[in-house]
Amino acid sequence: MKIGTAIRPSMRVALGLTAGLVLLTAPPAAAQWSQAYEQFYLPAKHNWKFRQNFRTADRLFNAFDYGHAILYETLYARPDAPPSLLEDKEYDFITKKLLVRPPRVPLEESAIEIEYAKLAPEAKIMFDWAHILHRQLYDVLADERLSREEQDRAAAELIRYYKSRPDIAFSSIPKTMQLMEGQYYSTVFRQRYPKFNGLIWAYHWLQIGLYEPLLTARSEDEKQTAVTATVARFWQMLEEPPNRMPRIMPMTTAVAPEFARRYPEAAIIFDNLHSMHDVVSDILASPDVPRNRKREEILRAAARYRDGVSFVMSEPEWREMAVAMGLENQGGPAVGFLPPLPEGTVERGAVMAGMQPGAMPGMEHQHPAAAPQVAPGRPADAAAVLARIQELLIDLYMVMGDDPAIQERVKADASLRGLLLELINLMPEEHYDHLRSLIPALNPPER
Numbered sequence: 487m488k489i490g491t492a493i494r495p496s497m498r499v500a501l502g503l504t505a506g507l508v509l510l511t512a513p514p515a516a517a518q519w520s521q522a523y524e525q526f527y528l529p530a531k532h533n534w535k536f537r538q539n540f541r542t543a544d545r546l547f548n549a550f551d552y553g554h555a556i557l558y559e560t561l562y563a564r565p566d567a568p569p570s571l572l573e574d575k576e577y578d579f580i581t582k583k584l585l586v587r588p589p590r591v592p593l594e595e596s597a598i599e600i601e602y603a604k605l606a607p608e609a610k611i612m613f614d615w616a617h618i619l620h621r622q623l624y625d626v627l628a629d630e631r632l633s634r635e636e637q638d639r640a641a642a643e644l645i646r647y648y649k650s651r652p653d654i655a656f657s658s659i660p661k662t663m664q665l666m667e668g669q670y671y672s673t674v675f676r677q678r679y680p681k682f683n684g685l686i687w688a689y690h691w692l693q694i695g696l697y698e699p700l701l702t703a704r705s706e707d708e709k710q711t712a713v714t715a716t717v718a719r720f721w722q723m724l725e726e727p728p729n730r731m732p733r734i735m736p737m738t739t740a741v742a743p744e745f746a747r748r749y750p751e752a753a754i755i756f757d758n759l760h761s762m763h764d765v766v767s768d769i770l771a772s773p774d775v776p777r778n779r780k781r782e783e784i785l786r787a788a789a790r791y792r793d794g795v796s797f798v799m800s801e802p803e804w805r806e807m808a809v810a811m812g813l814e815n816q817g818g819p820a821v822g823f824l825p826p827l828p829e830g831t832v833e834r835g836a837v838m839a840g841m842q843p844g845a846m847p848g849m850e851h852q853h854p855a856a857a858p859q860v861a862p863g864r865p866a867d868a869a870a871v872l873a874r875i876q877e878l879l880i881d882l883y884m885v886m887g888d889d890p891a892i893q894e895r896v897k898a899d900a901s902l903r904g905l906l907l908e909l910i911n912l913m914p915e916e917h918y919d920h921l922r923s924l925i926p927a928l929n930p931p932e933r
Contacts, residue, residue: 524611525618527622531629532629534625535626536627540624540713543716545590546585547620548591551592553584553689555599556598557682557686558770559602560576562602576682581685581724605780605781605784606766606785612654612791612792613763615651616756622644627700641748653792655792657755657792660754660799661757661796664797665761666761670774671774672837674774675767676835678771681728684834687731688724690732691723691816693756694738694741695719696716698712698741698743699712699715699820701745702821710905711907712821719818730827734838735761737807738756738757740816750801765791769784812831812832814829879909896927907928
């Protein structure tokens with residue numbers, strides 16, 4: 487172990503943090519040695535800033551950890567369970583209870599995915615290590631004390647720190663869709679579990695999408711408002727499952743183009759991370775992979791996602807592919823979107839492996855600027871609906887302004903202030919002064 491390496495001081499010592507080796511059993515195989523060990527955050531002043539400034543969004547990630555863990559544990563430990571166990575029971579628990587009241591701190595996933603953690607601890611630690619990179623990059627972009635140049639330097643240092651563990655780090659070279667969708671076990675999970683698969687893709691949309699409001703907002707209040715809107719869009723995806731969920735895996739360069747432009751290595755790492763999540767689900771769900779070969783196939787896939795030579799494509803090809811797949815099929819943009827969700831152009835779960843952009847159904851003429859953001863309909867009806875929503879929001883705001891408890895809450899909550907300030911700025915000019923006076927704590931600037 488290198489001097490200065492930061493190791494997580496947690497209950498996960500069962501995986502061998504102190505010795506670096508641990509004896510784990512994965513039925514039905516004999517005892518197996520795993521040399522993987524976990525590592526914690528790079529020490530920095532910006533650590534935990536996202537949790538401090540964006541509590542609601544941060545807590546959702548704790549619930550996401552449960553979703554991935556219970557998925558893998560169910561697929562491996564209960565291979566004969568009916569699809570309804572995940573599609574109905576677990577899906578309802580996650581979307582109606584867990585996400586509504588998410589945990590305040592990150593979960594110990596090994597306590598949930600007990601059998602899976604014993605089956606493939608190396609893959610589990612790969613996921614954990616990439617999730618730490620996610621969270622530390624959120625912290626960098628959420629720290630209002632850092633200039634743009636300081637953010638870029640901090641992000642570069644985090645990526646170097648991440649890549650210092652080649653034994654568990656995803657490659658920063660893009661992988662083709664053939665690795666995710668062109669194997670003998672591929673796409674089984676999305677076909678058998680469309681709702682839960684859509685939920686996982688919605689998770690991934692939010693995980694990459696949140697970078698955009700953090701990067702593009704021009705002030706702290708605007709950042710609070712934009713993050714809140716991105717989270718609200720995620721909730722909108724969960725309505726009428728799986729109809730409003732992404733139809734294909736969201737790609738970072740499509741959903742978060744500014745983040746992918748500034749930090750392409752991180753964006754590629756996250757696309758490879760999310761792609762391997764699908765691969766592990768397929769391996770565990772596929773009847774074509776015998777139980778005694780599940781570990782072997784997961785480790786083979788993990789090695790491919792770490793190396794820089796197998797199933798690779800160039801960065802320009804990676805960017806072109808994300809555009810050709812259609813932003814509207816990936817959940818739409820994370821910022822600057824219109825109220826209706828985008829209308830997809832391909833079948834849900836469509837396979838992109840081996841397809842050229844011009845041959846992708848419904849994508850022949852796609853371009854970022856041309857991607858439809860509003861489903862086709864009657865403009866007059868849409869305008870009437872938006873006008874009615876505006877009237878209701880004004881009425882709701884006025885009721886809130888009369889409540890002393892809400893006045894105090896607004897005074898104490900920066901995210902709520904940002905949201906209400908943005909709401910005021912969207913209201914008709916004749917209402918602006920009156921609405922501003924109802925909740926003095928907002929104190930918005932003169933227009």
